[in-house]
Amino acid sequence: MTAEPPEARAGEPAAPEAIAKPRAWRQRRIRAEHIRDYGIIVVFIAMIVFLTFKSPVFLTRDNLLNLLYSNSEVGIAACAVTLVVIAGNFDLSLGGIFVLSGLLAAWVAVNLNIWLAFPAALAAGLAMGLLNGLLVTKLRVNAFLATLASGLVFFGIDKAVSGGLLITPGASSDAGGAQRDAAIFTFLGQNRLGGENGVPYKVIIFVVVAIVLQIVLARTVFGRYIYGVGGNREAARLSGLKVDRIVIATFMIAGLAAGLAGLLEYSGLGSGSPGDPTSQALALSAIAAVALGGTSIFGGVGSVWRTVLGVLMLGLITNGFNLLGVPDYWRDITQGALIVGAVAIGSIVERG
Numbered sequence: 001m002t003a004e005p006p007e008a009r010a011g012e013p014a015a016p017e018a019i020a021k022p023r024a025w026r027q028r029r030i031r032a033e034h035i036r037d038y039g040i041i042v043v044f045i046a047m048i049v050f051l052t053f054k055s056p057v058f059l060t061r062d063n064l065l066n067l068l069y070s071n072s073e074v075g076i077a078a079c080a081v082t083l084v085v086i087a088g089n090f091d092l093s094l095g096g097i098f099v100l101s102g103l104l105a106a107w108v109a110v111n112l113n114i115w116l117a118f119p120a121a122l123a124a125g126l127a128m129g130l131l132n133g134l135l136v137t138k139l140r141v142n143a144f145l146a147t148l149a150s151g152l153v154f155f156g157i158d159k160a161v162s163g164g165l166l167i168t169p170g171a172s173s174d175a176g177g178a179q180r181d182a183a184i185f186t187f188l189g190q191n192r193l194g195g196e197n198g199v200p201y202k203v204i205i206f207v208v209v210a211i212v213l214q215i216v217l218a219r220t221v222f223g224r225y226i227y228g229v230g231g232n233r234e235a236a237r238l239s240g241l242k243v244d245r246i247v248i249a250t251f252m253i254a255g256l257a258a259g260l261a262g263l264l265e266y267s268g269l270g271s272g273s274p275g276d277p278t279s280q281a282l283a284l285s286a287i288a289a290v291a292l293g294g295t296s297i298f299g300g301v302g303s304v305w306r307t308v309l310g311v312l313m314l315g316l317i318t319n320g321f322n323l324l325g326v327p328d329y330w331r332d333i334t335q336g337a338l339i340v341g342a343v344a345i346g347s348i349v350e351r352g
Contacts, residue, residue, distance in 0.1 A: 035345050040293055040309050043338075047313065051320040058323055065203065071315040072202040073098070073261035075308065078286035079210045080257030082307045083217065083250040085290050088230040088299030089143035091251060093132055094258045094283035096154025101125045102262030103158050106185070106272025109169035114181045117169070118188075118263060125259015126252055128154060133248030151283065168271035182270060189267030202264050209257065214304040226250060230299030258282070288335070289314055292342045301346075313338070 051058040077094050084091045105121035112120075128150070135146040169185040188205070192198035217223040225246050228236040237243045261282070266272045293310030295302025314335055321331045 039345070040306060040313065040342070044309050044313050044316070047316050047320065051316065051323070055320070055323040058320065063319070063323075065199065067312070067315050067319050068203045068206065069200050070319075071311050072200075072206040073265050074282060074285045074289065074314075075206045075311040076209050076261045076264075077254070077258050077282055078289040078307050078311050079213045079304050080254040081283075081286050082290050082293075082295055082302055082304050083213065083226055084143075084254050085287070085295050085297065086217070086230045086299060086302045087226050087247055087250045088233060089136060089247065089250070090287065091132060091147045091254050092144065092283045092287075093128065093147040093151030093154060094254065094286055095280045096151035096158070097125050097128045097255050097258035098262040098265070098282050099280075100128070100154045100158045100161075100262070101259035102266035103162055103167065103272035105263050106167040106169055106266055107161060109181060109185050110167055114169060114184050117185060121259050121263035122256060123259075125255045125257070125262070127255070128259070129252040129255020130248065132255065133251035136251065137244040137247050147283075155280065162272065166271045166273050186267055186270050189264050189269070202268065205260070205264065209260070210304055210308050213253075217304055222246075222249070227300055230296075230301075232300070285314065288339050291346075292339050294342060294346065296346050297343060298346075 048059075057063055077098065081091050081094060101121040101124045104124045105117040108120040109117035132143075132147050132150055135141045135150065136143045139146075169181045188201045192200050193204060217226065225236070225241055228239070228241060229243050229246050233243055289310035290302070290307050291297060291310070292313060293302070293306035293308070295307060317331055317334050317338075320326075321328075321334075
């Protein structure tokens with residue numbers, strides 16, 4: 001029968017056995033944090049290497065531009081909602097903001113003025129983000145439920161405005177006016193910088209949004225305030241931060257970004273249309289990319305650059321599996337497993 005090591009008395013050094021376990025746990029915790037923060041880089045690089053060897057088409061310029069182009073809207077929304085999640089909230093209304101902003105741009109182009117279409121979409125997104133922020137801060141509605149409900153309202157308004165039909169700028173104008181209006185409305189969504197072989201404007205806008213938001217989050221006072229609010233809201237309030245204003249600002253940024261994404265989507269299509277299941281899944285795809293990038297769903301931890309990697313990783317799975325002819329259900333299984341793994345690692349770190 002072995003004797004248990006005696007407990008250390010107050011003022012006495014602890015036995016080596018008592019120190020070993022906490023020290024080992026601290027080491028495990030550091031490893032978990034490293035996996036959460038930087039594991040996505042390793043997996044991302046591994047996926048690129050694997051797909052490069054498995055498909056000769058993968059690393060071509062056209063395929064990489066197509067990867068960025070097809071994920072631009074989700075990427076823009078995901079980068080912005082990262083700020084919302086770091087501040088300790090969710091925004092499930094991004095899909096509704098996305099479709100309604102794009103539709104309103106087309107409606108304004110047809111019924112008012114083509115040049116007002118672009119600011120109308122951005123203003124609509126900003127206003128819907130403001131509404132979400134007020135619901136969460138002033139009415140104290142849970143962010144999950146508030147944005148889920150507001151998203152349904154936005155989808156309903158979208159269908160009411162459209163009547164279930166396409167709204168196409170230029171369709172009812174004379175031949176010359178129709179061509180001009182269509183060219184203006186589709187400029188951002190269909191054209192490229194540098195001509196036919198250049199970089200799509202959607203990709204450029206995605207990159208610019210990601211860089212700007214990363215700088216805001218990492219290099220500004222406002223960014224530090226977002227981390228503070230998400231890390232400990234009550235402590236942030238007691239330290240004098242205007243918590244409600246910061247939370248509202250994050251929702252407005254997310255709404256503005258979703259409005260921009262909707263504008264780019266419908267600019268690419270050439271018309272505004274009622275929301276479809278793909279657009280309704282925008283919010284889930286964006287938040288999935290945020291979680292995959294290691295941003296804590298509990299708030300206070302995260303970064304935009306890792307969200308960008310999360311977006312691209314989800315895009316890589318879809319793009320790579322299509323190139324390899326893998327059935328769609330394996331794509332869903334793989335994406336789900338990666339997201340669950342990322343959230344589980346984050347939870348382990350939080351509990352530690």
